[in-house]
Amino acid sequence: MRLGQLTGGDEAVAVTGFAIDHRKVAPGTVFGAFRGTRVNGEDFIAEAVRAGAVAVVAAPDAVVEGAVHIADDEPRAAFARLAARFFGPFPATTVAVTGTNGKTSVVEMTRQLWRMAGHHAASIGTLGVTTADERVTTGLTTPDVVTFLSNVAGLAREGVTHLAFEASSHGLTQYRTEGLRVSAAAFTNLSRDHLDYHGDMGAYLTAKLRLFSEVLCPNGTAVIWVDDPEAGRVFDLAHARGNRLVTVGERGNTLRLVGREPTLLGQGLVIEAEGATHRVQLPLIGAYQAANALVAAGLVIATGAEVGPTLAALARLQPVRGRLERAAIAPSGAPIYVDYAHTPDALEAAIAALKPHAGGRLIAVFGAGGDRDAGKRETMGQVAAARADRVYVTDDNPRHEDAATIRRQVLRGCPEATEIGDRRTAIATAIAEAGAEDIVLIAGKGHEQGQIVGDLVLPFDDVSVAREVAA
Numbered sequence: 326m327r328l329g330q331l332t333g334g335d336e337a338v339a340v341t342g343f344a345i346d347h348r349k350v351a352p353g354t355v356f357g358a359f360r361g362t363r364v365n366g367e368d369f370i371a372e373a374v375r376a377g378a379v380a381v382v383a384a385p386d387a388v389v390e391g392a393v394h395i396a397d398d399e400p401r402a403a404f405a406r407l408a409a410r411f412f413g414p415f416p417a418t419t420v421a422v423t424g425t426n427g428k429t430s431v432v433e434m435t436r437q438l439w440r441m442a443g444h445h446a447a448s449i450g451t452l453g454v455t456t457a458d459e460r461v462t463t464g465l466t467t468p469d470v471v472t473f474l475s476n477v478a479g480l481a482r483e484g485v486t487h488l489a490f491e492a493s494s495h496g497l498t499q500y501r502t503e504g505l506r507v508s509a510a511a512f513t514n515l516s517r518d519h520l521d522y523h524g525d526m527g528a529y530l531t532a533k534l535r536l537f538s539e540v541l542c543p544n545g546t547a548v549i550w551v552d553d554p555e556a557g558r559v560f561d562l563a564h565a566r567g568n569r570l571v572t573v574g575e576r577g578n579t580l581r582l583v584g585r586e587p588t589l590l591g592q593g594l595v596i597e598a599e600g601a602t603h604r605v606q607l608p609l610i611g612a613y614q615a616a617n618a619l620v621a622a623g624l625v626i627a628t629g630a631e632v633g634p635t636l637a638a639l640a641r642l643q644p645v646r647g648r649l650e651r652a653a654i655a656p657s658g659a660p661i662y663v664d665y666a667h668t669p670d671a672l673e674a675a676i677a678a679l680k681p682h683a684g685g686r687l688i689a690v691f692g693a694g695g696d697r698d699a700g701k702r703e704t705m706g707q708v709a710a711a712r713a714d715r716v717y718v719t720d721d722n723p724r725h726e727d728a729a730t731i732r733r734q735v736l737r738g739c740p741e742a743t744e745i746g747d748r749r750t751a752i753a754t755a756i757a758e759a760g761a762e763d764i765v766l767i768a769g770k771g772h773e774q775g776q777i778v779g780d781l782v783l784p785f786d787d788v789s790v791a792r793e794v795a796a
């Protein structure tokens with residue numbers, strides 16, 4: 326492909342690929358040189374050109390010699406637009422999900438609902454790239470733009486027609502998922518997370534809103550969980566832009582949740598839609614999973630499905646890996662659940678989901694990740710102290726921080742908790758302590774397969790550990 330075909334100009338030079346890391350540049354590559362949080366990509370332009378870059382997308386004041394300088398004030402956005410033209414075509418129906426919690430669950434449920442409707446569907450997010458046949462992990466929730474677009478194009482080549490992807494706030498800020506035609510975008514909720522990166526809640530919300538102000542196509546649909554206190558901001562934005570609105574929740578107009586009755590293994594939902602009342606047995610527990618299932622249904626309806634069959638299909642949803650996953654049964658008979666709650670709000674939601682099922686105590690085991698928002702740690706402790714009956718504070722992924730310091734910050738919120746740094750020992754102790762009527766919740770790592778300590782990833786899986794120590 327000629328560069329001119331991508332830029333709309335007359336550059337005849339042939340383009341063979343795209344890269345944002347100069348170490349991945351080969352002859353014919355278009356290199357994106359971005360100012361990052363760690364380093365300035367512009368420092369690698371000369372090396373990229375030496376390695377064969379034919380064009381460099383960079384800020385107007387960057388110095389580019391020996392290759393075409395594609396100058397833009399927002400070079401990440403310009404790069405994504407060009408890369409999308411290079412990598413496309415993409416699945417005809419593509420939707421995105423943002424929010425502090427629930428993104429992974431919603432994209433996975435959306436994929437399942439589309440599949441039940443007979444579509445060739447995929448999802449991309451924290452769990453990786455998932456199709457009916459396989460799951461491949463990418464490492465990040467929203468992969469870098471080159472990985473993302475090449476994967477999405479690969480899915481289209483495999484015949485995938487329907488794609489749901491997670492738009493993390495980092496991904497949105499860094500324009501990792503631009504260039505696709507996003508026909509519906511969903512908002513789940515907003516609460517504290519990632520303030521180490523965004524600075525304050527205002528900037529964090531602004532990052533998320535970009536999905537609706539810039540990524541969602543002008544005639545697309547906004548699907549909004551309207552029971553969240555911040556939903557109004559998304560609603561106003563989408564309304565002002567003339568997007569179609571699908572509102573979901575107790576205050577929803579499209580899918581109104583009018584009843585929710587927990588049962589032993591799930592919950593009965595009563596939903597009003599299009600003037601009719603629908604009753605659904607959702608095979609998943611917890612208010613938060615009902616919310617996510619309804620947002621997923623909203624996305625499927627927004628992209629052309631009928632309400633009745635879509636709601637009926639909710640009864641056949643499979644659990645999402647690491648989200649209130651029942652890992653094992655303790656020797657006493659107490660069920661042990663693994664959940665990916667790693668924010669105060671999520672921890673509260675996970676405990677609230679399990680509490681009604683515990684005849685006795687709710688025993689929580691959790692910690693907080695290093696190199697991430699430190700301000701949420703004490704609040705997570707407070708939530709656990711207030712909502713759980715017994716709390717163990719342990720290590721999550723310390724990354725490059727001192728694990729004991731992280732635990733101390735969590736313990737400020739729950740001084741009565743027992744501190745056991747080693748995660749396996751903490752899990753074993755909690756399980757040994759659980760009585761027949763109790764429930765154990767192991768929170769924070771969900772599906773994760775390793776514990777990140779420094780630069781090492783030590784094999785660790787909460788579900789396997791729970792099974793081993795409960796045996």
Ligand SMILES: CC(=O)N[C@H]1[C@@H](OP(=O)(O)OP(=O)(O)OC[C@H]2O[C@@H](n3ccc(=O)[nH]c3=O)[C@H](O)[C@@H]2O)O[C@H](CO)[C@@H](O)[C@@H]1O[C@H](C)C(=O)N[C@@H](C)C(=O)N[C@H](CCC(=O)O)C(=O)O
Pocket residue numbers: 345346347348357358359360361362363364365366367369464465466467468469470493494495496499522
């Ligand atoms: C803070 C953050 O999001 N960093 C990501 C981001 O870095 P950045 O743009 O700031 O990059 P940088 O390292 O300063 O480098 C600047 C530029 O120079 C380039 N470079 C750098 C070094 C070099 O030798 N040559 C070179 O060309 C880089 O490719 C980059 O384009 O772009 C990098 C390349 O795509 C990512 O690997 C990196 O993710 C780091 C590893 C990370 O941990 N990110 C986490 C926080 C993250 O993104 N999480 C979200 C959160 C999910 C959620 O909501 O829970 C996610 O979507 O996964």
Ligand SMILES: Nc1ncnc2c1ncn2[C@@H]1O[C@H](COP(=O)(O)OP(=O)(O)OP(=O)(O)O)[C@@H](O)[C@H]1O
Pocket residue numbers: 424425426427428429430431451466491493513514613614616617647648649664665666667670671672674675771
């Ligand atoms: N709708 C919701 N409301 C409140 N809490 C939720 C909701 N959905 C999920 N959670 C909590 O958040 C955890 C993570 O859920 P999920 O992985 O779906 O979210 P996510 O937005 O993809 O997270 P991440 O930002 O890490 O990618 C769950 O395990 C649960 O504890």
Ligand SMILES: N[C@H](CCC[C@H](N)C(=O)O)C(=O)O
Pocket residue numbers: 466667693694695697721722769770773
């Ligand atoms: N996507 C989330 C994952 C957090 C998971 C938790 N186990 C931790 O390490 O903090 C993040 O990057 O903040």
Ligand SMILES: [Mg+2]
Pocket residue numbers: 428429430450451452466491
């Ligand atoms: Mg996720």
